[in-house]
Amino acid sequence: MKSFTTLHLQYAHRFYNFKGEAQYLHGHTGILTIEVEDTINCGVNMVFPCNEIKKTAWEVLQNFDHALILREDDPLLPAILKVYDEQGIRNGSPTNTMTGPAFHTELATAYPACRLVVTKETMTVEGMIKIVYDLLKEKLNIAKLIFVSGDNSAVQEFTPVGTIDRCPCCGITMVNGVCPKCGCRKK
Numbered sequence: 001m002k003s004f005t006t007l008h009l010q011y012a013h014r015f016y017n018f019k020g021e022a023q024y025l026h027g028h029t030g031i032l033t034i035e036v037e038d039t040i041n042c043g044v045n046m047v048f049p050c051n052e053i054k055k056t057a058w059e060v061l062q063n064f065d066h067a068l069i070l071r072e073d074d075p076l077l078p079a080i081l082k083v084y085d086e087q088g089i090r091n092g093s094p095t096n097t098m099t100g101p102a103f104h105t106e107l108a109t110a111y112p113a114c115r116l117v118v119t120k121e122t123m124t125v126e127g128m129i130k131i132v133y134d135l136l137k138e139k140l141n142i143a144k145l146i147f148v149s150g151d152n153s154a155v156q157e158f159t160p161v162g163t164i165d166r167c168p169c170c171g172i173t174m175v176n177g178v179c180p181k182c183g184c185r186k187k
Contacts, residue, residue: 002143003047004035005054007061013069013123014076025076030125030149032061032132037143037160043168052172052181053140060135062100063110064128069117077118090114107131125154133158139173140164 009030015022084090092113099112141160167179177186
């Protein structure tokens with residue numbers, strides 16, 4: 001069985017070295033659909049609570065919301081960082097409160113303090129799916145990711161491996177046999 005949820009992300013980016021409108025800095029509202037697959041958890045009669053899928057994903061993906069996403073070789077990157085230094089906001093500001101934990105993967109690095117994500121490849125809808133899967137594959141049994149941004153859409157299906165040990169009381173992932181949400185212990 002499958003469960004899914006959607007997240008909305010507001011971001012700015014550009015396609016460096018692209019010959020067309022997208023070479024200019026512009027913004028989008030991206031809609032990410034995350035579909036997870038597993039057995040139905042008998043305790044809560046769900047695959048995985050949709051609000052918990054969203055919470056698990058948002059912990060990391062909030063770094064993309066209201067963020068600037070640039071490719072690592074984009075000449076705008078040093079210029080943006082220079083302006084952030086001049087404004088005193090490169091290392092954060094008191095109003096920058098919606099940040100997730102910093103991350104560094106082969107595909108992307110998040111700098112939450114300055115609302116910046118630096119990517120290895122151009123951040124297309126296909127690129128976003130690759131990044132999201134890489135960030136969440138250990139946390140959720142992802143069966144499908146769909147990312148829609150403006151008129152552009154992409155979808156990728158995955159084969160989930162194994163099953164996730166879930167709490168019989170609230171359905172979320174157990175950590176070392178204990179539910180981090182309700183404290184239930186696996187017998």
